[in-house]
Amino acid sequence: MAEASPSAPDRSATPALRTTNTFMAIVILLLLGQVAWQEMRISSLKADLDQSRRELTTRVERMADERLKSHREEVVNAVAFVDDLYRSPDGLMRPDGLYIPDAKRVDAEAIGTWVLDVYLQARIAGKSDAEARQSIADAIKGSDEWRRKHPSK
16 A cells, blocks of 8 residues: 655545635625624714714704793893892902902903803703802802901801
8 A cells, every 4th residue: 555645635525625725715795794884884873973973962052042042031141140149248349249350350250160061051951040049148158358358257
């Protein structure tokens, strides 16, 4: 019996290798197709998500605009409340209220802080007008300026 040389290929394994290679090539092509399809699907989902975010932002802006318009008088009254509190002996005791005579302008920072940051946030959180005003008063009474003007309290 003649022995096969170690360098000679085994001819009986060749058809099995071809079949395996063909099968593996088909599997790889299917996987690449699946990857491409998933990438397209993910890309489409990202585009849908971006569109949904834009639509939501637009709707929220529209709703906020409508709500603010319907509460215009309330916001104006909140500014007047802050002005009164700034003038009040129980408040900051500023004779000109929200007006800054030295700068010859309104204290826009105070309006932004007390009305936009405190009052409107309280209203958005579901507090009543009175509760939101009380939030302003409490916040002002927690300020350094109020403590300096009311050292005994």
